[in-house]
Amino acid sequence: MTEETIFAKIIRGEIPADIVYQDDRATAFRDISPQAPTHILIVPNNPIPTVNDVSEQDEADLGHLFVVAAELAKQEGIAEDGFRLIVNCNRDGGQIVFHLHMHLLGGRPLGRMVARPK
Numbered sequence: 001m002t003e004e005t006i007f008a009k010i011i012r013g014e015i016p017a018d019i020v021y022q023d024d025r026a027t028a029f030r031d032i033s034p035q036a037p038t039h040i041l042i043v044p045n046n047p048i049p050t051v052n053d054v055s056e057q058d059e060a061d062l063g064h065l066f067v068v069a070a071e072l073a074k075q076e077g078i079a080e081d082g083f084r085l086i087v088n089c090n091r092d093g094g095q096i097v098f099h100l101h102m103h104l105l106g107g108r109p110l111g112r113m114v115a116r117p118k
């Protein structure tokens with residue numbers, strides 16, 4: 001069985017978070033450590049640890065994350081200027097919470113897609 005993360009508790013309302021959207025498939029809440037004026041995490045309610053664990057049966061849930069992202073980008077007023085969606089996977093991807101999630105970042109120019117190594 002998949003180990004539960006803090007995101008599962010946020011989805012169930014057991015610990016506080018600034019939830020901006022929720023339906024039966026997905027929950028979206030503001031990142032506790034925002035990297036841009038808008039930094040929202042969009043999370044499928046059914047936990048999938050990483051992108052490596054995705055299967056065909058997840059297609060509807062994961063496609064829905066984009067629908068929510070587009071709606072939230074409009075609500076946040078960043079749709080026209082643009083934004084970035086990120087899904088990190090495992091160590092090299094920088095994933096720290098093992099409940100797959102999409103970052104919605106915007107509200108300022110976000111620069112290069114990937115930082116150059118120093």
Ligand code: 5GP
Binds near residue numbers: 098
């Ligand atoms: P990852 O690196 O796994 O893609 O991103 C996890 C994100 O979750 C990080 O940006 C981190 O700031 C955020 N985060 C971790 N714990 C919490 C929490 O308890 N509440 C909220 N709102 N965000 C969290």
